[in-house]
Amino acid sequence: MVLGLYSPYQKQLKENNLNLIEYRKERERKIKRMGKAYKDLNSNTNMTESPIPIVLVIDDNEDMTEMLCDYFDTQNINCKIINDSKKGLEELRKEGEKYTLILLDLAMPEFSGYDVFNELKKENLLSSRNIIIFTASAVTDSEIQELLNTGAKGVIKKPISLDELDELVQNTVRSTLQDKEN
Numbered sequence: 304m305v306l307g308l309y310s311p312y313q314k315q316l317k318e319n320n321l322n323l324i325e326y327r328k329e330r331e332r333k334i335k336r337m338g339k340a341y342k343d344l345n346s347n348t349n350m351t352e353s354p355i356p357i358v359l360v361i362d363d364n365e366d367m368t369e370m371l372c373d374y375f376d377t378q379n380i381n382c383k384i385i386n387d388s389k390k391g392l393e394e395l396r397k398e399g400e401k402y403t404l405i406l407l408d409l410a411m412p413e414f415s416g417y418d419v420f421n422e423l424k425k426e427n428l429l430s431s432r433n434i435i436i437f438t439a440s441a442v443t444d445s446e447i448q449e450l451l452n453t454g455a456k457g458v459i460k461k462p463i464s465l466d467e468l469d470e471l472v473q474n475t476v477r478s479t480l481q482d483k484e485n
Contacts, residue, residue, distance in 0.1 A: 356476050357381040357401060361391030361419065362408035362437065367461075371406070374465065378472065388414040392422055395432065404433050404475045406459075410440040420450070429454025433475050437461065 358375055360382065362368050368384040375382035383402075385391040388411045395405065409416035416438065423429050436442075436450055439461035447458045456475070459467065 355379070355381055356403035356472070356479075357383065358404045358406065358472075359383050359385065359391070359394065359399075359402040360406045360437075361385050361388060361394075361411075361416065362406065363387070363411040364408070374468065378469075380472065388416060388419050392419045395419070395423060395428065396426070399428060399432050402433070403479050404435060404472065406435050406437040409436060409438040409442065420453070420455070424453055433479065435459060435471065435475075437463075 358371075358380055360368050360371050362371075362384075363386050365386055368386060372382045372384050380403075383394075385394055391407070392414075399405070407416045407419060409420075416436070420429075420434070420436075423432065423434075432454075433456050434454065436447075436455050436458040438458075442450075442458065442460070450458055457471065459471065
């Protein structure tokens with residue numbers, strides 16, 4: 304089964320004629336670079352201990368969330384998965400500030416990601432959360448702009464490449480650390 308997160312890399316492997324060993328070595332180098340960048344960011348803070356980023360993924364697609372969790376493990380990032388939007392909302396109400404990044408899928412059954420987002424909006428909890436909308440559903444440009452204007456920190460459409468995910472995590476960690484310094 305091909306899942307959206309890896310498909311751009313599968314294409315890249317084929318196009319560049321890389322063998323699996325070369326590909327894994329390149330991924331390891333990239334992971335080391337990301338780890339170094341994260342350590343460099345932490346070394347520029349006044350904190351005595353380096354914070355370990357924690358990501359919350361709220362998505363009903365268990366294959367996707369398992370794969371994301373595996374990816375975050377390779378990046379030394381703690382990851383919590385919630386496959387039910389109502390439970391995700393409760394987690395955000397109780398523990399939302401502890402997460403460096405929150406990936407929220409919009410298209411979930413019964414209680415959608417839109418419902419979660421709107422509840423957080425009503426409770427004035429959006430500004431204190433790093434919520435990235437993470438969805439495969441068709442979202443119009445005006446809907447994206449509305450989500451961003453309302454408090455989402457970004458919108459990413461699935462499938463996402465690992466490069467995009469790397470950049471997103473680095474930018475969010477950097478932004479969070481800078482906010483804590485100020």
